[in-house]
Amino acid sequence: LMGLGVFGTFAAFTATSANSGNQIDSGTVKVDDDSGTTTELYDLTNQKPGDSTAACLRIKYNGSLNAAVKLYMSAGVTNGADYNLQVERGSGLTTVDGTRSCAGFTSSSVAYDGDLGSFETTYTDGYDGKAGGAAWAQNDTVDYRFTITQNDDATANAHTAVTSSGPHNFTWEARNN
Numbered sequence: 001l002m003g004l005g006v007f008g009t010f011a012a013f014t015a016t017s018a019n020s021g022n023q024i025d026s027g028t029v030k031v032d033d034d035s036g037t038t039t040e041l042y043d044l045t046n047q048k049p050g051d052s053t054a055a056c057l058r059i060k061y062n063g064s065l066n067a068a069v070k071l072y073m074s075a076g077v078t079n080g081a082d083y084n085l086q087v088e089r090g091s092g093l094t095t096v097d098g099t100r101s102c103a104g105f106t107s108s109s110v111a112y113d114g115d116l117g118s119f120e121t122t123y124t125d126g127y128d129g130k131a132g133g134a135a136w137a138q139n140d141t142v143d144y145r146f147t148i149t150q151n152d153d154a155t156a157n158a159h160t161a162v163t164s165s166g167p168h169n170f171t172w173e174a175r176n177n
Contacts, residue, residue, distance in 0.1 A: 028063045029067050068136070082165070090145065092104040
């Protein structure tokens with residue numbers, strides 16, 4: 001007997017589907033002084049009671065994610081009760097550059113008005129960038145006017161030497177919601 005061999009080919013039907021090009025990118029949270037500079041708002045000497053100086057800037061939100069923006073100051077102010085700081089929100093600045101000119105500024109609300117030494121120093125307690133804490137979207141802007149005033153001190157011989165606030169920084173911080 002002879003063995004019978006069976007030879008053959010087997011075929012199967014197949015199909016595939018691909019989801020190609022997968023990628024995930026994070027959104028951005030970015031807030032800037034729209035003048036493109038980070039120069040000081042004020043650097044004053046020889047002030048007397050009632051002397052006031054105003055400086056303006058425009059803050060622009062450049063992030064892609066909606067965010068809450070707050071303003072606060074670095075800690076370490078000295079003699080804070082000797083100075084009053086008013087921060088107003090508004091619009092209309094016609095000169096947005098390092099000169100800090102307030103030309104065209106129109107106030108819409110007050111973010112802070114009080115002793116420099118009482119200005120908040122953390123994001124959590126900071127002042128809302130927009131009135132009522134409204135969210136910022138990409139390309140939103142708000143103009144601000146900072147007015148610093150030397151307070152009066154009627155104490156005899158209280159100013160026989162220079163008093164200073166010491167250096168301090170204002171910080172704008174954005175956090176997405």
